[in-house]
Amino acid sequence: MSAVTVPITAAAPRRGLNLTYLKVELRRLLRNRRTVIFTLVMPPVFFLLFGTVDSYKTDSVGHANVTAWIMISMALYGAILATTSGGASVSIERAQGWTRQLRLTPLSPVTYVATKVISAMVLGLGAVVVTAAVGIPAGADGDMARIVEALVLAWVGSAVFAAFGLFMGYLLPAENVMQILGPVMALLSFAGGLFMPLGDGVFATIAKFVPTYGLAQIVRAPVTDDAVSVWAFVNVIAWGAVFVAGAAWRFRRDTARV
Amino acid sequence: MKTETLALDLRGLHKSFGTVRAVDGIDLAVRPGEVVAFLGPNGAGKTTTIDMLLGLADPDAGSVEVLGLEPGAAIAAGRVSAVMQSGGLLKDLTVLETVELTASFFGSARPAAEVMQRAGIADIADRRVGKCSGGQQQRLRFALALLPDPDLIVLDEPTTGMDVEGRRDFWNALRADAARGRTILFATHYLEEADAYADRIVMISHGQVVADGSAAQVKSLTSGRIVSASFGGQLDGGLDEAALRALPGVVDVEVRRERVLVRTTDSDAVARHLLTATHATDVEIAARGLEDAFLALTTDHQNAATQGSLA
Numbered sequence: 082m083s084a085v086t087v088p089i090t091a092a093a094p095r096r097g098l099n100l101t102y103l104k105v106e107l108r109r110l111l112r113n114r115r116t117v118i119f120t121l122v123m124p125p126v127f128f129l130l131f132g133t134v135d136s137y138k139t140d141s142v143g144h145a146n147v148t149a150w151i152m153i154s155m156a157l158y159g160a161i162l163a164t165t166s167g168g169a170s171v172s173i174e175r176a177q178g179w180t181r182q183l184r185l186t187p188l189s190p191v192t193y194v195a196t197k198v199i200s201a202m203v204l205g206l207g208a209v210v211v212t213a214a215v216g217i218p219a220g221a222d223g224d225m226a227r228i229v230e231a232l233v234l235a236w237v238g239s240a241v242f243a244a245f246g247l248f249m250g251y252l253l254p255a256e257n258v259m260q261i262l263g264p265v266m267a268l269l270s271f272a273g274g275l276f277m278p279l280g281d282g283v284f285a286t287i288a289k290f291v292p293t294y295g296l297a298q299i300v301r302a303p304v305t306d307d308a309v310s311v312w313a314f315v316n317v318i319a320w321g322a323v324f325v326a327g328a329a330w331r332f333r334r335d336t337a338r339v
Numbered sequence: 340m341k342t343e344t345l346a347l348d349l350r351g352l353h354k355s356f357g358t359v360r361a362v363d364g365i366d367l368a369v370r371p372g373e374v375v376a377f378l379g380p381n382g383a384g385k386t387t388t389i390d391m392l393l394g395l396a397d398p399d400a401g402s403v404e405v406l407g408l409e410p411g412a413a414i415a416a417g418r419v420s421a422v423m424q425s426g427g428l429l430k431d432l433t434v435l436e437t438v439e440l441t442a443s444f445f446g447s448a449r450p451a452a453e454v455m456q457r458a459g460i461a462d463i464a465d466r467r468v469g470k471c472s473g474g475q476q477q478r479l480r481f482a483l484a485l486l487p488d489p490d491l492i493v494l495d496e497p498t499t500g501m502d503v504e505g506r507r508d509f510w511n512a513l514r515a516d517a518a519r520g521r522t523i524l525f526a527t528h529y530l531e532e533a534d535a536y537a538d539r540i541v542m543i544s545h546g547q548v549v550a551d552g553s554a555a556q557v558k559s560l561t562s563g564r565i566v567s568a569s570f571g572g573q574l575d576g577g578l579d580e581a582a583l584r585a586l587p588g589v590v591d592v593e594v595r596r597e598r599v600l601v602r603t604t605d606s607d608a609v610a611r612h613l614l615t616a617t618h619a620t621d622v623e624i625a626a627r628g629l630e631d632a633f634l635a636l637t638t639d640h641q642n643a644a645t646q647g648s649l650a
Binding site: 101 | 393394395414415416417420421423425426427428429430431432436439440441443444445446483
């Protein structure tokens with residue numbers, strides 16, 4: 082009677098990247114109004130507000146005008162905000178039990194994190210492209226090859242903050258972790274000299290220890306004549322190592338069996 | 340007669356959290372095709388046991404085999420899936436997106452339309468998960484669990500927090516699926532659910548199996564009434580146990596210190612007998628509910644009843 086379903090096909094787990102998941106993740110990011118406003122709308126708006134003063138268009142920072150300098154800074158700001166919020170979204174998904182649900186499927190936790198990072202980087206690219214698309218017609222000018230180089234560096238460098246976002250996402254239990262991280266990012270950006278030149282005072286000394294400092298220096302180097310100080314590289318590498326190690330540590334703890 | 344691989348083989352499972360022994364020596368063998376209810380009050384150890392059999396938690400001692408495999412391997416192969424109590428859904432996705440996304444995690448999966456049909460959510464495919472009722476979300480979880488076409492589905496208190504209608508719809512969907520011969524294990528603290536939908540009921544309390552048998556057998560533990568009476572100091576002389584057992588409807592007679600407890604389906608006859616033919620005093624009649632059965636099974640029969648006294 083009770084016919085037993087003998088396993089006919091043992092479904093083999095899929096390996097590697099899951100494109101369906103990546104597509105869904107990107108759609109989710111674009112559906113989130115808060116994310117879109119903070120990463121794709123605010124940076125170009127900030128640029129238009131602060132970067133298009135007439136004198137900025139004529140003053141040079143070396144190989145581009147001040148407007149371009151501000152555009153690049155805003156592109157970097159948008160990119161790190163995008164990657165941070167992309168990474169930090171693991172917090173909400175942990176709170177909603179999604180990561181636990183994933184453990185009941187063949188999807189590997191590594192694929193999950195990789196998908197998160199890649200979609201965060203795509204959003205970061207969106208932030209850079211949108212800011213440039215607004216900025217160049219609005220007066221950002223100079224050696225275009227150098228400006229593009231700076232924009233590419235901004236995007237690549239924002240990966241450091243994807244790790245930061247992941248770390249915070251695993252660390253903070255909050256449902257809405259970006260409400261904490263949003264202001265933190267603004268503060269870090271100010272303190273790290275992303276929004277204005279640092280000068281030589283005490284703030285410049287403090288800035289060397291702020292996670293955004295190194296990136297800002299390196300990313301803007303192509304359009305300025307300033308030599309990048311060794312501290313900028315030390316800063317990026319050290320903070321990057323801290324964020325990656327932290328994210329890996331929390332990730333392992335999160336996926337460990339109790 | 341061929342030897343089948345058990346759908347589930349738990350041996351000597353132990354799991355403690357601090358000083359709390361959540362699971363304290365559970366053995367359970369489930370044959371393929373069985374529909375088993377894991378029945379117990381809150382805190383009995385049901386969820387902890389389920390976490391261990393799904394590989395979400397490691398036992399302190401004992402072994403778990405799911406379809407002859409280690410739990411993680413069974414999940415990776417899509418042989419076992421689970422419907423958890425709550426959570427596990429992304430609220431900003433639609434029902435269809437959730438099903439299609441989850442399907443992509445498996446090497447081969449049933450079509451989205453099919454599992455949604457079987458779970459009774461085909462009509463809400465485009466609804467955002469966050470806008471679905473608790474019952475709809477639970478049927479969505481069930482649809483997700485059907486995707487890999489697993490041999491075993493485990494459900495952890497699947498109808499907690501659902502309204503009557505949602506509960507009925509959910510069980511109808513599950514029952515239709517069980518008819519196809521899939522092995523199902525569900526945890527519940529509702530005896531009615533266990534009785535209505537399971538072939539076999541495994542009762543657990545304080546992390547141990549206290550009864551294991553057919554629904555009818557376990558239900559008989561909880562049906563009828565208990566008539567108890569005091570015999571003061573004269574228990575030895577004044578009580579004729581055989582006479583009590585001979586009364587119509589009497590299931591069991593038990594003596595605890597100076598009181599006699601009679602489990603019966605005809606409490607009137609027992610009371611009349613006690614009051615007219617014996618020296619009994621303080622006669623009490625109480626309905627025998629599930630809680631009482633749990634209490635009886637765990638406090639008095641602790642040793643005798645462990646593991647399959649009814650099986």
